[in-house]
Amino acid sequence: MENFKNITVTKGNKTLVIDNPTSFPLIGMGSQGAVFKLSDEKCVKIYTDPVQAKMEAEALESGQHLSFFPILYESGPNYVVMEYFNAPTLKEYLRNCTYIPLSITKKLLTMLREMTEANFTMIDAPLRHIFVLENEELKVVDHVNAFKRMHPVPLKLLRDLKIILLKDSFLSRVKQLEPETFQAWDDYFNQNTIDYRNIPVSSGDSGKGVKVESSISTPLIGKGHQGAVYRIAENRCVKIYGKQNHCQQEKDVLLSNQKLPFIPKVYETGSNYIVMEYLLGPNLNQFLKKQSHLSEDITRRLLDILVSMKKVGFKQVDAPLRHIFITHDGFKMVDHVYSYSREQPDPIELIQNLHERGFLESFFEQVKKLEPNLHAEWTETPIPLLNEMIEEGSYAARLKAEIENRNTKKNKNTARARRK
Amino acid sequence: MSKVMHLNLRVDPTQYIPQIRQVPGYDYIHLVRQPKYMTDLSLLNEKVHYLDEIFSPKEFVKKNKISLLHAHHGQLGVLLLPFKEKTNLPLVTSIRGRDATLANQPVGYLDNMKMLFANGEEFYPVCQHLADRMISWGCPPEKIKVLYGGVDLTQYTYTPPSLKGTQNILSVGRLVEKKGHHVLMKAFKKLQSKYPHATLTIIGRGELHDELSSLATQLNLGDSFRLLQHLPKEQVREQMRNADLFCAASLEASNGDVEGIPNTLKEAMALGVPVISTNHAGIPELITHQKNGFLVAENNVDELALGLEFMLSHTTLWEAFTKNARKKVEQSFDAKKQLLLQASYYNELLGGKRHGKF
Numbered sequence: 001m002e003n004f005k006n007i008t009v010t011k012g013n014k015t016l017v018i019d020n021p022t023s024f025p026l027i028g029m030g031s032q033g034a035v036f037k038l039s040d041e042k043c044v045k046i047y048t049d050p051v052q053a054k055m056e057a058e059a060l061e062s063g064q065h066l067s068f069f070p071i072l073y074e075s076g077p078n079y080v081v082m083e084y085f086n087a088p089t090l091k092e093y094l095r096n097c098t099y100i101p102l103s104i105t106k107k108l109l110t111m112l113r114e115m116t117e118a119n120f121t122m123i124d125a126p127l128r129h130i131f132v133l134e135n136e137e138l139k140v141v142d143h144v145n146a147f148k149r150m151h152p153v154p155l156k157l158l159r160d161l162k163i164i165l166l167k168d169s170f171l172s173r174v175k176q177l178e179p180e181t182f183q184a185w186d187d188y189f190n191q192n193t194i195d196y197r198n199i200p201v202s203s204g205d206s207g208k209g210v211k212v213e214s215s216i217s218t219p220l221i222g223k224g225h226q227g228a229v230y231r232i233a234e235n236r237c238v239k240i241y242g243k244q245n246h247c248q249q250e251k252d253v254l255l256s257n258q259k260l261p262f263i264p265k266v267y268e269t270g271s272n273y274i275v276m277e278y279l280l281g282p283n284l285n286q287f288l289k290k291q292s293h294l295s296e297d298i299t300r301r302l303l304d305i306l307v308s309m310k311k312v313g314f315k316q317v318d319a320p321l322r323h324i325f326i327t328h329d330g331f332k333m334v335d336h337v338y339s340y341s342r343e344q345p346d347p348i349e350l351i352q353n354l355h356e357r358g359f360l361e362s363f364f365e366q367v368k369k370l371e372p373n374l375h376a377e378w379t380e381t382p383i384p385l386l387n388e389m390i391e392e393g394s395y396a397a398r399l400k401a402e403i404e405n406r407n408t409k410k411n412k413n414t415a416r417a418r419r420k
Numbered sequence: 421m422s423k424v425m426h427l428n429l430r431v432d433p434t435q436y437i438p439q440i441r442q443v444p445g446y447d448y449i450h451l452v453r454q455p456k457y458m459t460d461l462s463l464l465n466e467k468v469h470y471l472d473e474i475f476s477p478k479e480f481v482k483k484n485k486i487s488l489l490h491a492h493h494g495q496l497g498v499l500l501l502p503f504k505e506k507t508n509l510p511l512v513t514s515i516r517g518r519d520a521t522l523a524n525q526p527v528g529y530l531d532n533m534k535m536l537f538a539n540g541e542e543f544y545p546v547c548q549h550l551a552d553r554m555i556s557w558g559c560p561p562e563k564i565k566v567l568y569g570g571v572d573l574t575q576y577t578y579t580p581p582s583l584k585g586t587q588n589i590l591s592v593g594r595l596v597e598k599k600g601h602h603v604l605m606k607a608f609k610k611l612q613s614k615y616p617h618a619t620l621t622i623i624g625r626g627e628l629h630d631e632l633s634s635l636a637t638q639l640n641l642g643d644s645f646r647l648l649q650h651l652p653k654e655q656v657r658e659q660m661r662n663a664d665l666f667c668a669a670s671l672e673a674s675n676g677d678v679e680g681i682p683n684t685l686k687e688a689m690a691l692g693v694p695v696i697s698t699n700h701a702g703i704p705e706l707i708t709h710q711k712n713g714f715l716v717a718e719n720n721v722d723e724l725a726l727g728l729e730f731m732l733s734h735t736t737l738w739e740a741f742t743k744n745a746r747k748k749v750e751q752s753f754d755a756k757k758q759l760l761l762q763a764s765y766y767n768e769l770l771g772g773k774r775h776g777k778f
Contacts, residue, residue, distance in 0.1 A: 093527060098499035099535065101528035165453060165472060168502035234475040234483075280473055281464075282455035290459045297461060326458070328466045 004079070009034045009046045016048065032144060042073055043084035052144050053078045059143035063118055068111050068140045085139050091127035091164065100166045105173040107138050109181065112154060115146075124151035127160040153185045155217070162219075194218035194230050196238040196273045226250075226337050236267060237278040246337050247272045253336040257312060262305045262324075262333045279332050285321035285353060294359035299366040301331045303374065306347055309339070316342040320349040321357070351383045422770065423485055425449040425509075427500055428492040431458040431468055436492050438755060439514075439569075444763045449484055453499070471499070477506045487770060488512065494519030497540055498532045504539070510769060514567065515545040516680050517701070520553040523677035534558055542769055544762075546680035547702025565765050568705075569683055570755030576690035578746045579661065581738040587618035589728065590663035590693075592656055592684040595626030598677045600669030600698065600719065602628075602635055607669070607724035609639045615732060618644065623659060625650040657687070665731055666693045670700040671718040681706050686753045689713070689745035694738045696727050706753070712744035 002022045010017045018026065018034055024044070028035040033047035047053040057075035060082060064072060070083035094100065111130075115123045122145050131139045161167040175182040194216050221229045227241040241247035251274055257263045268275040288294070302319055309317045316338050325332045354360045368375040424447070426440040431452055440450055450468045452458060458468060474480045489504060489511040491497035497513030504511045513536060522529065537543070537559040544567035545551045551564045589608065593599040601622050608620045620641070622632070629647070636645050651659070660666065666688035670679045681702040688695050689712065697703050698718035707713040714731050716723040731738075 096495075096526040097528060097532075098495045098526070099501060099528070099532045101531065103528075162472070165499060168506075169499075172502045172505055231475065234479060280455070280470065282458050286456045287459070290456070295461070326461065326464065328464055328468060 004036060004038060004044045004046070004081075005076070007036060007044075007046055009048055009078075011048045030142070037084055038081065039084070040086065041084055042081055044079050044081045046079045048078075050077050053080060055146075055148065056080050056142075056144040059120075059146035063120075063143065063146070066114050066118060068114070068138050069143075070139060070141055082141075083139075085131040085133065085141075087131045087133050087139075089128050090130040090132055090138070091160065093132040094127075094164060094166060097164075097166065099169040100161070100173060102173060103136060104138075105170060105177065107136070108157070108170075109174065109178055111138060111140065112181075120146045122146050122149045122151045124149075124154040124156045126156040127164075153188045189217040192217040194232070194238070196230070196232070196240055196275070197270060224335075231278055232275070233278070235278050236275055238273050238275045241272045244272050247274065249341060250274065250335075250337045253314075253339040260308055260312065261330050262308070263336075264332055264334060277332075279325035279327055279334070281326040281328070283322050284324040284326060284331070285357070287326055288321065288357045288359065294354075294362045294366070296366050296370070299363055300370060302350065303367065303371050305331060305333060306350075306374075307371070314339045316340075316344045318344060318347040318349050321353040346378060346383055348383055351378075352385055355385050421445065421447045422487045422766070423447040423449060424488045424490050424766065425451055425481075425484070425486045426490045426492060427451045427453070427471060427496045429453075429457065429496070430460075431463045432460050433463065436514075437463065438572075438759060439492070439762060440490075443759055443766070446763060446766060449486060453496075471503070474503075477503050481507045481509065488766060490514070492516075494533055494536065495526075495529075497536045501536065501539060510541040511539070512542040512544060512765070512769065513540050515543055515550050515554060517546070517550065518677050520545065520550045520557075521676045521678055523673065523675040530557065537563070542765065544765065547705050549678075549702040549705065550680055567762055567765065568681065568753050568758060569686075570753050570758035571683065571686045571690045571749060572755045573690055573750065576657070576687050578690065578692045578742070580692055581664070581694060581735070581742055583735050583738065584664075586664055587615045587732050588662070588664045589618065589620045589667055590623070590659060590665070590688075591621070591667045591669065592623045592660070593668065593682060595622075595624045595628040595632055596677075597628065597673040597675075598671060598679055599624070599682075600671040601632055603671065603719060603721055603724060604667055604669040605632065605635055605639060605641065605645070606721040607728055608645070609641065610721070610725035611728055611732075612644065614729065618732070619646070620644065621646045621648060621659065621663070623648045623651055623656055657691070660684075660688050660691050660693055663688075663693055665728070666695045667724075667728070668695070668697040668703070669718075669724060670698050670703060672700065679703070686749055689742070690749045690753075692742040692746060694731060694741055695745065696724075696731050698724075706748065707745075708748075712741055712748050714741075 002024065004022060004024055006021050007024070008019045016029055016034055020026065020036070024036040024038055026034055027037045027043065032049065032052050033045050035043050035045045037043050045056065047056070053075065057072070057080050060069065060072040060080060063069040070085070072080065072082050074081040090104070094104070112123050125140045129140055129142045131141070133139060158167055158170070161170050171182065174185070216230070219231045221231050221237060223229070226243070226246040227239045229237050229239045231237045251269050254263060254266050254274065254276070258266065264279060265277040266274060267277070305319050306317055319333060323333050323335050325334070351360065354363050364375065364379070367378070424443070426448055428435050428440065429452065431450060440448055448467055451471055452468070453471050455470050455473065458464060486509065489500055489509050491500050491511065491513045494513060494515050497511060500511055534557065537554070537557065541563065543554060543559060543564050545554060545564060546567065546569050548566050551566055554564060555561050591601060591604055593601070595601060604622070605620065608618070611618055632647060636647065666685070668682045668685045670682060672678050679701045685695055685697055685703065685706060689706070695707065695713040697707055697713065697715060699715050700718040704715060707715055709715040714727050716727040
């Protein structure tokens with residue numbers, strides 16, 4: 001008889017490391033643990049941290065009377081055996097829906113009310129943790145933070161509903177069904193908007209993104225290694241940095257290049273924030289995913305950016321597709337923290353990105369025609385491509401190594417040319 | 421000039437650009453759901469916006485002085501309901517085919533459409549057939565105004581049939597079940613013994629490409645059959661001009677999906693190409709049997725084969741049919757007139773609220 005206890009789950013560098021000598025299939029993996037299917041009724045979640053296993057077991061136990069809870073069968077030092085649901089998640093169930101159904105809204109409100117009554121502090125669940133059974137009964141998994149995190153309003157649920165364009169219809173229904181709940185949420189949102197002059201973002205550990213306070217209701221547009229960006233008005237956003245020197249570096253670049261057409265407008269700065277223009281439009285990576293060929297117009301615009309970067313003395317000359325936004329006012333580029341400090345004369349990331357989109361060959365053909373000198377420069381020492389499959393973390397490391405390697409080679413070539 | 425905020429699926433040349441950007445007397449905001457749906461750089465201007473990026477609907481409407489919302493599909497009308505609620509603007513919705521059916525629809529679709537019928541001001545189905553379907557779903561008839569899609573008659577000019585003795589049959593449309601390409605191919609096969617030199621060309625791309633290619637092999641159609649991938653509009657027009665007979669074998673798909681009135685039929689009729697089609701959805705509103713074309717029952721290989729044979733063996737009727745066809749298109753499907761009609765629907769709805777001149 002197989003024993004799931006032989007499965008080990010440990011924290012690896014970036015993701016979990018799983019050693020599974022059994023035939024129980026892996027059905028899900030998160031940051032805390034991995035889930036394996038044991039039978040049609042049961043699954044086991046194995047945690048890397050026993051504290052979390054205990055928290056989950058306790059939460060599950062205390063919520064066994066709740067209709068939307070999975071049945072808890074057994075728990076141990078690093079695992080919890082619970083009910084398995086062979087059903088779509090709420091996100092899948094609502095696919096292509098353009099107005100949230102009344103029945104689902106009522107069930108979600110009941111679920112949230114029962115969480116409150118059970119004294120949970122986390123009155124929330126992301127769509128991927130909610131399962132919809134055949135009779136449209138909802139079941140919710142992952143309660144590890146039920147008594148830990150403070151979410152008096154369903155921030156994750158609303159954030160997920162916004163992504164699939166159902167937040168507005170959900171709120172409209174809530175307003176009708178439970179005006180007092182709607183009012184309470186609205187009050188919370190009005191009280192918890194960001195005061196960017198008084199900043200709650202802190203720098204994460206090395207290699208990790210910044211930590212962001214999840215109770216902030218101001219829309220978070222994105223977060224990365226150096227900072228988090230929030231939308232604060234129709235045409236404005238604020239980037240808040242974990243480290244002041246990053247803020248200073250980016251400020252220097254943005255403020256001294258406001259005349260360049262691809263640099264976003266800056267409205268206000270502080271020691272660790274910059275208020276800038278909010279860029280409306282798809283990023284170039286998104287856009288190119290839908291194109292069957294690369295138009296010369298796009299290549300021309302990319303070259304304009306790279307050429308003017310060189311002209312004004314940027315040390316890092318690159319234009320990753322995800323950093324370029326197509327606005328009605330032309331291409332705009334974000335993320336300039338290292339423009340003056342990182343030595344990188346060739347657009348390695350752009351080349352890599354275009355390769356991933358399948359447009360590298362046409363790009364080079366067009367560059368040859370439009371900017372023959374640049375073409376010669378880029379092809380003299382060919383820009384190498386990185387393995388597409390490398391996971392994000394080590395991709396950055398490889399990229400850094402590649403940049404250094406290439407700079408050394410270039411210096412050698414220049415020295416050789418001088419000797420000649 | 422009043423401004424209408426239009427929501428359509430994509431910023432893309434195939435997606436009702438004239439009905440958004442060229443309505444006489446009305447300025448526009450061209451809205452799509454999210455930035456990823458802006459797929460054509462040449463159509464990007466300062467009037468393109470993204471629904472999920474609107475920070476405050478009230479301020480947006482005020483700043484842009486919007487007086488009307490127009491959703492270009494049923495499901496998009498439903499999506500705009502919360503926006504309408506917040507801004508108190510009138511909402512009109514175009515209904516184009518599948519949105520009046522339950523084909524592949526998401527959970528709660530019918531309830532949502534009923535809510536749209538109750539809360540939306542007006543509905544512009546692209547044919548009477550879809551209007552009837554909406555009424556059967558409970559849409560108040562007084563909210564419905566049929567708005568046929570039009571053809572640019574300056575581009576699609578009439579040339580009488582040349583009667584050169586060839587039998588080149590053309591069909592244009594996405595390779596999906598409701599276009600009935602498979603029925604046409606089988607009917608064409610039946611024709612081959614009598615017309616060994618006849619050819620069939622289908623232009624389009626879609627999910628059934630591989631299936632239709634194997635059907636061609638299975639039917640042993642050989643060189644008499646061509647399946648061309650999607651071509652630029654100008655080239656499709658040339659293919660139409662050179663065809664002897666145009667066929668749209670439209671039918672109700674097994675999932676219930678239906679057509680409105682295929683635009684390609686109107687285009688062929690405008691050009692002076694004889695047409696044959698089926699008694700499906702709104703098509704009989706365009707084609708009157710044996711007057712400006714030929715109609716057969718949908719999803720019926722034998723009837724279609726007989727119809728094709730009739731048309732090919734009665735070339736003397738072609739000139740009269742095509743003249744009548746051109747007249748019909750000029751009367752009810754002229755893009756210019758249809759845009760004026762759309763503007764007059766807006767005028768009637770906005771009544772005293774409308775500012776500016778028309």
